[in-house]
Amino acid sequence: MTFDLETDTRLAYVLRLADDLLINSQRLAEFVTNAPELEEELAIANVSLDNLGVAHALYGYASELGGGEESADDLAFLRDEREFTNCLLVEQPHRDFADVMVRQLFFDAWHLVLWPELESSSDERIAAIAAKAAKEARYHFRHSSSWVIRLGDGTAESRRRAQRAVDGLWRFAGELLMSDRVDADAAAAGVGVVPERLADSWHREVRAILQEATLVVPVDPFVAAGGRQGRHTEHLGHLLAEMQYMQRAYPGMVW
């Protein structure tokens, strides 16, 4: 049985999709001018830009769902830390290229399995955005997984760094696969997907890559979660302080 989803729930669902993408785009863009090769500068900027584009489309839709009171930019630049519902994974800082690519692998694998499902969302707007995002996710996954394989199966040094990244970020990946009431309601209405349903696919994709990379899958039962409820790690506040600087310092202006 389906029921009509309350606007607030639909909005919350769209916002968490958008927040994941915006925060990931922001983190990834930090690595621009810090990449190992010029070709990689292009690739990183490209993935960051793709994420930002999908986030922008989702915020645009969220703005409409909210009755237009807040614009897409208001949603991105004027909400506080506690109002952001991105997963903790994407806000995690990186020490090196291994952190960047492992974080991407976990996140890209999530989108690889999520967007094709959302292409059949009963919400036409979400379905349309998902169709575009699904194509991009396949390319992003190819990019991050090929790097994780090279790093894991490269030199002793690169394997050590890749394994450290996997061990450090693994506990933040579980949150992607956990649902709360918003996910459950969105799924019940045919708008969204219950993340747990995608857990097997996510694990299959990620474990296959880690295996090919000769990396060890951590046995860390702990899942760091809370992002979907706005309970973040301390990193998000700093990220937002920087990202929202202009809109906060010069309120109400047109750029």
Place this chain on the structure above:
Amino acid sequence: MSLPMAHNHRFCAPAANPPPETNERSFVKLRRIHTRGYLNLDHQFDDAAGEAVFDATIAAGEKVEPRDWMPEGYRQTLIRQIAQHAHSEVIGMQPEGNWISRAPTLQRKAILIAKVQDEAGHGLYLYSAAETLGISRDELVNMLHNGKQKYSSIFNYPTLSWADMGAIGWLVDSAAIVNQIALQRASYGPYSRAMVRICKEESFHARQGYSIMLALSRGTEVQREMMQDSINRWWWPSLMMFGPPDAESVHTAQSMAWGIKQYTNDELRQEFINQTVPQAQYLGATLPDPELRFDEVTQDWLIGQIDWEEFWAVVKGNGPLNRERIAHKVRAWEDNAWVREAATAYAAKQAARRVEVSA
């Protein structure tokens, strides 16, 4: 809306020297094809004959291609110039990358990321063009890192406000376009073709810069001040981008004889000034030059004295951020050495595995 951006570009016009007669061009082409065949068959081909063909190619306004004979000085000049251009694209990513994380709207952020991405792409085309001259990208990057090759001095200035993203696009990229449109006709084929492609993207960059400035000019008092402050800081350095005055330019005469350069530094600078002054007026901005005046006779905007001491100080390494720009680049390169080593090691393992499989 009619923007002053749509300036009638002097350098888009056909060459000042009419092209030679068609049959003369074909003759040169024929000789070059013949020469190439001869080269392939017999390596005894001498410099004097090569030089004659090279001179004829330049005189006919045709392109010199990588396989053609060329004077060593020509090759070295091109390597220096193309590498400097490539390095400028790559170092130029830093001052703009400095504002990606703080861009004020989603749209502006997306445009800025795309622009920085384009610059990486331009760096790639240009390094490829330089590689056709028999030097590797690694060698060129190494010469950037150890200071043997330079990049445009403009990128040694800091980006201190969002308006600087506007100023870089509008002033710096427009100045680069004036230079590069002329370089589309450079005598070396790969360089000339890279310029055609790059110019298309650069004009988008200049437009987005001007669009940032327009938004500021139509905004609040604070925004107009931000814009004016940025113009005050970037105007003179933009004019210095065209290099020293003709009288002091050591490379100009030879580069023009070789058809690498089509116009002198001062000619290009004047072209830029003439197109930019009306654009500044449209923004309601003041250019920081009390001597700026219009000459009715020449129809040129004349400027006051450029501070050449500042120019040479920055060229010689004493600009605001010379050390930081290179240090950032070198750090990124060294910090990621292990990534490149991993990629090489993995490729070697894969190659070995393929051999095992096929054996």
